[in-house]
Amino acid sequence: MVVVAAAVLGIAAFAVMVAKDRTYVASVPFSPQGEPNREIAVVYYSRSGHSEAAAREIARTFNAPIARIDADYPRDFSGQGKALSDARAEAHPQIRVEPIDLAPTRRVFLVSPTWLFRPAPPLWTYVEQADLRGKEVVLVMTGNSRYKQEEIDEFGRRVAKHWLRSNPVADVEGVGKRRHGKAQLRIDEARRWMAKAIELADGGEGGAIAAMMALLLGMRASEIVSRVVRDLDDDGHLLWIPTAKTEAGKRTLRVPDVLRPYLQRLAADSTPHAPLFGQHWRDWPREWVQRVCELAGVPKVTAHGMRGLHSTLAMEAGITGHVVAASLGHENVSTTVQSYAKPEAVAGAQQRRALRVLAGGAG
Numbered sequence: 001m002v003v004v005a006a007a008v009l010g011i012a013a014f015a016v017m018v019a020k021d022r023t024y025v026a027s028v029p030f031s032p033q034g035e036p037n038r039e040i041a042v043v044y045y046s047r048s049g050h051s052e053a054a055a056r057e058i059a060r061t062f063n064a065p066i067a068r069i070d071a072d073y074p075r076d077f078s079g080q081g082k083a084l085s086d087a088r089a090e091a092h093p094q095i096r097v098e099p100i101d102l103a104p105t106r107r108v109f110l111v112s113p114t115w116l117f118r119p120a121p122p123l124w125t126y127v128e129q130a131d132l133r134g135k136e137v138v139l140v141m142t143g144n145s146r147y148k149q150e151e152i153d154e155f156g157r158r159v160a161k162h163w164l165r166s167n168p169v170a171d172v173e174g175v176g177k178r179r180h181g182k183a184q185l186r187i188d189e190a191r192r193w194m195a196k197a198i199e200l201a202d203g204g205e206g207g208a209i210a211a212m213m214a215l216l217l218g219m220r221a222s223e224i225v226s227r228v229v230r231d232l233d234d235d236g237h238l239l240w241i242p243t244a245k246t247e248a249g250k251r252t253l254r255v256p257d258v259l260r261p262y263l264q265r266l267a268a269d270s271t272p273h274a275p276l277f278g279q280h281w282r283d284w285p286r287e288w289v290q291r292v293c294e295l296a297g298v299p300k301v302t303a304h305g306m307r308g309l310h311s312t313l314a315m316e317a318g319i320t321g322h323v324v325a326a327s328l329g330h331e332n333v334s335t336t337v338q339s340y341a342k343p344e345a346v347a348g349a350q351q352r353r354a355l356r357v358l359a360g361g362a363g
């Protein structure tokens with residue numbers, strides 16, 4: 001009986017959705033008045049008008065340029081079926097986008113209906129082909145039941161991945177022998193860097209804490225910004241990285257004492273799935289690594305260089321390449337040795353220097 005009732009309810013809900021999504025809901029068109037606000041732009045896909053209404057309202061609020069994405073999902077039964085099957089297959093359909101100049105835009109609102117708990121496929125195609133480098137992207141979804149956070153996170157990763165793939169120097173070929181590894185700080189410089197980072201963290205700068213995570217935990221910038229409150233575990237002693245692009249990337253890190261109170265403070269009073277640092281792009285820890293370098297008066301290194309220094313110091317402390325590789329999330333130890341740790345460190349693996357070196361302890 002219960003099963004039949006559930007089935008009937010399910011069919012009824014589906015019928016309502018089909019009827020609703022076949023009916024176009026008109027809204028008042030918008031185009032900017034006078035000089036548009038070029039810092040903001042709105043790009044949207046809508047099949048039956050709800051997302052279009054939301055997109056127009058956002059554009060109207062900011063007097064921002066707006067562009068529509070078109071895709072081939074007619075508002076009849078066949079279009080509904082195609083929408084469902086493309087959403088299920090996570091397809092990237094062909095799209096046409098109204099012309100819009102995003103060059104001066106700082107924040108882009110992407111608006112879409114929810115199809116199977118995630119943005120509709122046309123939006124996924126859009127982020128693959130649009131140049132959103134350096135822009136803040138705000139995703140707005142309309143729907144009639146629910147979305148899944150993991151799908152939204154995946155969409156965010158797709159946008160961020162595209163940022164990296166479209167790095168303007170990515171196609172520039174190096175001349176001469178490729179040098180592995182990024183410039184690293186010397187130990188005295190790293191101590192000065194840490195002292196400055198702690199001072200800033202004490203002053204409430206979350207970015208300084210994120211930057212310290214690159215050095216003290218050897219974490220990637222993307223891993224730092226994607227940590228959520230519940231990843232900090234065991235009274236702040238452990239940090240989980242449960243999802244990663246490789247198996248080796250999934251790991252649990254031991255949080256050094258110096259970092260623990262800061263992370264615990266960030267996690268206090270927040271819900272389990274709240275981002276530990278709030279919403280930030282992966283550029284954020286990188287920028288902070290460099291900001292701290294500047295303020296500490298040491299050479300500017302990259303966040304990746306900090307990850308390398310972590311590896312060098314850990315190797316010098318006598319930890320084997322395997323342990324360092326595991327804590328950095330590398331699949332094989334030779335990547336760690338070639339790209340991160342300085343050769344001297346690998347050779348002098350028995351020197352007893354650990355992260356306490358950075359806190360000013362004897363080597």
Ligand SMILES: Cc1cc2nc3c(=O)[nH]c(=O)nc-3n(C[C@H](O)[C@H](O)[C@H](O)COP(=O)(O)O)c2cc1C
Pocket residue numbers: 017020021045046047048049050051052080083084087112113114115116117118142143144145146147
């Ligand atoms: C194929 C398909 C799948 C859908 N899946 C969801 C869903 O998972 N969650 C949800 O809240 N709404 C879902 N909906 C409902 C639409 O998201 C909702 O009606 C939306 O507001 C339509 O926006 P539009 O008028 O801009 O096309 C789905 C609709 C379609 C056509």
